[in-house]
Amino acid sequence: MIRAFAALDIPQAQRMELMIVQQGLPVPRLVPPENLHLTLVFLGEIEESALEEVHLAWQALRMPGFEVSLRGLRGLGVFGGGKPRAVYAGAAECPGLARLQAKLEQAARGAGLTLERRRFVPHVTLARINRPLADPERLERHLAMRADFAAPPFAVDHFALYRSDLGAGGARYEELARYPLGP
Numbered sequence: 001m002i003r004a005f006a007a008l009d010i011p012q013a014q015r016m017e018l019m020i021v022q023q024g025l026p027v028p029r030l031v032p033p034e035n036l037h038l039t040l041v042f043l044g045e046i047e048e049s050a051l052e053e054v055h056l057a058w059q060a061l062r063m064p065g066f067e068v069s070l071r072g073l074r075g076l077g078v079f080g081g082g083k084p085r086a087v088y089a090g091a092a093e094c095p096g097l098a099r100l101q102a103k104l105e106q107a108a109r110g111a112g113l114t115l116e117r118r119r120f121v122p123h124v125t126l127a128r129i130n131r132p133l134a135d136p137e138r139l140e141r142h143l144a145m146r147a148d149f150a151a152p153p154f155a156v157d158h159f160a161l162y163r164s165d166l167g168a169g170g171a172r173y174e175e176l177a178r179y180p181l182g183p
C-alpha cells in the first residue's frame, strides 16, 4: 500500500516568504521547508495498482496553467477554531486551480478510488498542532498581526504525485510523477 497525494510544489521565492511567516509562530512543530506544498487531492493509502490507474488518468488530462497567489481574504489562518489543528497560508480565489482540483478528483474517482468528500480549501499548511496549545490566543494575536501577508503570485505549469511516508520524525514526501499543464 502507498500513501499518496497530488500537490503543487511551492517555488523557492514563495517558500522563503512562507518560511519567514513560520519564524516566530508560537506552535511546537513547523512543517519543514522542503515539505511545504499545496495539496490538490489526498488519495489515502492505496494499492500500487490503483495508484497506477490514477497516474494514467492524470497523465491523460490536458489542462492549462494558471497563476496562484498565496494570500486571500484572511491570508493566514487556523483550522480547528478554538482547538487549533493547523496553521495555513490560504490561496486567493483562482478558477484555474479550482478547475484543476475538480478534474483531478473526478479522474481519480473515474479510476475507481473512493475519496473523502471535503470542500477544497486551497492552502499550504505551515504548522501542524498535535497537542493543545498552552495559549491559543497568543497564536491568534500573532496571526492577526500578519493578516496582510501576501507572497508574489507564481505561475503553475505542472502538478505532481507524491508518496508520503509517516515516520517518527514527521512525514517524508517523495515525488513519483510530474504532470505538465499546457499553455
Ligand code: 2AM
Binding pocket: 005, 039, 041, 042, 086, 124, 125, 164
Ligand atoms: P493538510 O496540509 O491540510 O494537512 C499529505 O498528507 C497532504 O494531504 C497534506 O498536505 C494534507 O493536507 C493532505 N490531506 C488531506 N486529507 C488528509 C487526510 N485525511 N489525512 C492526511 N492528509 C490529508
